Amino acid sequence: MNLLIIDDDIVDRMNTMRSLQKPGQAINVTEISSAEAGLALANQQPFDLLLLDYQLPTMTGLELLISLRSPPTNNTPVVMLSHTNDEELALKCIEHGAQDFIVKSEVTASRLMRAISHARERHKIESELRESREQLRYLAEVDSLTGLANRHMFERGLTRALPLAERQNSELALVMLDLDRFKDVNDTLGHGIGDALLKEVANRLTTAVREGDLLCRLGGDEFAILIHDLDNIELAERLTQRILRVLKQPLVIEGYEINISASMGIASYPDCATDAIQLMKCADVALYRSKDAGRNQSHFYSKALHEKIQKRVELEQELRGALGRDELVLYYQAQIDINSEAITGAEALIRWQHPTKGLIPPDKFIPIAEDIGLIVEIGDWVLECACRQLQKWRIEFNATDLNLSLSLNLSALQLGSHSFVENVESIMQKYNIPHQRLELELTESALSENTDVSTQLLEDLSKRGIKLAMDDFGTGYSSLLQLKNYPFQVLKIDKSFIHSISDNNSDETYLHAINAFAKTLGLQVVAEGVETAKQKALCQKLLFDRMQGYYFSRPVPATEFEKTYLISA
Numbered sequence: 001m002n003l004l005i006i007d008d009d010i011v012d013r014m015n016t017m018r019s020l021q022k023p024g025q026a027i028n029v030t031e032i033s034s035a036e037a038g039l040a041l042a043n044q045q046p047f048d049l050l051l052l053d054y055q056l057p058t059m060t061g062l063e064l065l066i067s068l069r070s071p072p073t074n075n076t077p078v079v080m081l082s083h084t085n086d087e088e089l090a091l092k093c094i095e096h097g098a099q100d101f102i103v104k105s106e107v108t109a110s111r112l113m114r115a116i117s118h119a120r121e122r123h124k125i126e127s128e129l130r131e132s133r134e135q136l137r138y139l140a141e142v143d144s145l146t147g148l149a150n151r152h153m154f155e156r157g158l159t160r161a162l163p164l165a166e167r168q169n170s171e172l173a174l175v176m177l178d179l180d181r182f183k184d185v186n187d188t189l190g191h192g193i194g195d196a197l198l199k200e201v202a203n204r205l206t207t208a209v210r211e212g213d214l215l216c217r218l219g220g221d222e223f224a225i226l227i228h229d230l231d232n233i234e235l236a237e238r239l240t241q242r243i244l245r246v247l248k249q250p251l252v253i254e255g256y257e258i259n260i261s262a263s264m265g266i267a268s269y270p271d272c273a274t275d276a277i278q279l280m281k282c283a284d285v286a287l288y289r290s291k292d293a294g295r296n297q298s299h300f301y302s303k304a305l306h307e308k309i310q311k312r313v314e315l316e317q318e319l320r321g322a323l324g325r326d327e328l329v330l331y332y333q334a335q336i337d338i339n340s341e342a343i344t345g346a347e348a349l350i351r352w353q354h355p356t357k358g359l360i361p362p363d364k365f366i367p368i369a370e371d372i373g374l375i376v377e378i379g380d381w382v383l384e385c386a387c388r389q390l391q392k393w394r395i396e397f398n399a400t401d402l403n404l405s406l407s408l409n410l411s412a413l414q415l416g417s418h419s420f421v422e423n424v425e426s427i428m429q430k431y432n433i434p435h436q437r438l439e440l441e442l443t444e445s446a447l448s449e450n451t452d453v454s455t456q457l458l459e460d461l462s463k464r465g466i467k468l469a470m471d472d473f474g475t476g477y478s479s480l481l482q483l484k485n486y487p488f489q490v491l492k493i494d495k496s497f498i499h500s501i502s503d504n505n506s507d508e509t510y511l512h513a514i515n516a517f518a519k520t521l522g523l524q525v526v527a528e529g530v531e532t533a534k535q536k537a538l539c540q541k542l543l544f545d546r547m548q549g550y551y552f553s554r555p556v557p558a559t560e561f562e563k564t565y566l567i568s569a
């Protein structure tokens with residue numbers, strides 16, 4: 001054992017030495033007479049224990065103890081030696097990190113050895129306690145995967161930051177960040193790669209934030225950055241731009257090249273909110289906006305934005321229950337033969353009969369259904385409901401003679417799995433609908449957005465005799481390519497073309513060319529949005545195959561459709 005005695009009194013030192021040097025005790029003792037030299041030596045060289053005299057010429061033993069325990073902290077166990085038996089002083093020394101306190105007059109060999117061994121034992125226990133407390137604190141405040149501050153630490157930081165900003169009359173900004181499509185990485189490449197990706201993202205974010213800003217992982221793929229002392233809101237904007245840039249850099253994990261991006265929302269205090277919870281909500285609203293606007297971007301919070309998002313979230317929630325509450329309805333719009341002007345079929349068009357907001361058109365809720373993953377369920381409902389309706393008409397009104405066919409609109413997301421074909425097949429069988437009576441409409445934009453639509457699946461439908469129609473032809477960018485890649489039989493010219501013909505002759509030439517081109521490919525042509533006699537006449541002159549539009553009928557509920565087209569037939 002290596003001991004250091006710091007005591008200016010030579011007699012006391014001798015006394016202590018004598019008590020320590022008993023036969024059989026392997027103790028190395030170093031003696032120092034001044035506080036400063038003792039402190040320097042203790043910090044320079046490791047000792048197993050320090051014996052400190054309380055009465056030193058330049059400072060008290062307590063002062064020496066305090067210097068010893070303040071950073072850079074020296075943790076060697078300490079036993080204090082004093083001439084006075086002062087209870088209060090003894091307690092003070094223990095409080096400041098001494099392990100024991102003995103009165104010099106009571107020093108005997110056995111008393112001293114017992115004190116030393118107790119002090120070392122106590123010191124060991126104290127160190128272990130300190131370590132486990134530090135570890136607990138670390139666990140409680142640090143995210144174990146990335147090493148960033150965790151949600152707990154973030155919330156504490158945020159609640160402290162607001163009153164501080166108020167006192168200092170400064171602003172702070174909160175950035176909420178959520179990785180785009182992280183779930184896909186986890187699902188397709190596994191959680192191991194997902195975790196490695198999160199670590200790398202944490203590293204990159206660390207390089208993008210300023211020193212002093214609090215970067216945290218809130219959980220999953222959600223991060224937050226608290227920017228203190230914001231002199232200028234552009235600072236937050238610049239930070240998010242930096243983040244977008246660092247995330248864009250190529251990323252390879254275990255040989256997989258992964259493209260990653262993030263959506264962010266920014267809110268500032270006290271501009272946007274009055275408390276921490278509100279501030280988080282505001283940043284969340286702005287984050288939601290970034291996701292909604294196509295991801296890989298950041299937005300600032302504003303009141304107008306909040307109202308808009310609130311409405312959208314409300315609609316989203318209501319839409320989730322709409323099917324169960326039987327609020328969705330199908331309207332039917334007639335399709336008319338170009339020559340005979342007789343009805344050839346109906347396009348089923350969905351509406352949402354909302355209990356308070358009235359009839360909501362599909363453009364307002366189909367994109368939401370696609371976003372929240374509800375479109376497949378809604379599509380199945382449309383398919384079943386329309387086929388059941390057609391069967392009813394075929395039976396009740398002898399519509400088999402009419403050869404009435406049914407057009408349905410599909411979202412590209414419905415074509416994600418091969419079970420779609422089986423589903424269509426089983427519903428058609430259930431309602432006894434011949435394959436050639438069904439036409440499925442897909443927009444070109446839907447096809448270009450979703451590259452996963454399998455040609456195989458569409459081929460499969462087409463081989464069974466189900467017709468595929470390209471809807472809204474002429475509004476997207478890659479119509480021709482898609483006509484070549486997918487087995488379409490019908491082309492529906494978008495209503496914007498039909499509407500422009502009345503005022504522009506050159507459009508007539510275009511329509512003529514489109515018709516000729518479609519016919520060369522063996523496609524039938526349907527004109528959408530025919531509203532006037534003039535437009536109808538032109539469609540007839542151009543020799544399209546079918547027409548559809550307000551001129552003949554608006555989309556109407558099934559009963560009205562029956563009255564107009566079937567009861568009289």
Ligand code: C2E
Nearest residue numbers: 349350361362363366382409410411529530531549550555
């Ligand atoms: P779409 O398939 O191109 O349907 C034609 C749209 O044009 C319908 O709007 C129809 O009401 C409207 N329309 C018909 N004739 C005229 C006309 O003469 N003039 C004008 N200005 N408009 C006319 P709607 O019903 O609001 O549907 C909008 C879009 O919503 C549809 O466009 C279709 O893409 C989508 N949609 C409708 N039902 C469904 C569905 O069940 N599933 C899916 N995925 N999408 C649907």
Ligand code: MG
Nearest residue numbers: 347409441471
């Ligand atoms: Mg359509």
Ligand code: MG
Nearest residue numbers: 471472492528
């Ligand atoms: Mg259309």
